[in-house]
Amino acid sequence: MSFWENFWDIFWWFIYVYAFFAFLFALFVIISDIFRDKQLNGWLKAVWLVFLAFLPFLSVLVYLIARGKGLTERAAERARQNREATNAYIREAAAASPTEEIAKAKALLDAGTISPAEFERIKSSVLV
Structure with a gap:
């Protein structure tokens, strides 16, 4: 086996590993968003989780297309609330x-x- 064949095997292995971890990251972000979303009722959360369990790749794509904008808005709102809570705590502790x-x-x-x-x-x- 030549060096270049081995090099490309390693290269593609890194690509596959990167894609797998990117998919896992997206999956965990979506699952946490499903549980944190107050607008979804319990049945809709269960439906999303079932689809994520049985058709994970397709469900991630559909979720990002259908609810991606709301996902970013909810994440920004949580970040703002966390920042305000941190600032309030710092003011309280420092004063x-x-x-x-x-x-x-x-x-x-x-x-x-x-x-x-x-x-x-x-x-x-x-x-x-």
């Missing part, structure tokens, strides 16, 4: 408690760095 803010402002007032009016303004903004 000092109102008592800490008032204590810092009181220390600045006692040191003479801020005036009593500024202290009251800080205190009222923290307590709101």
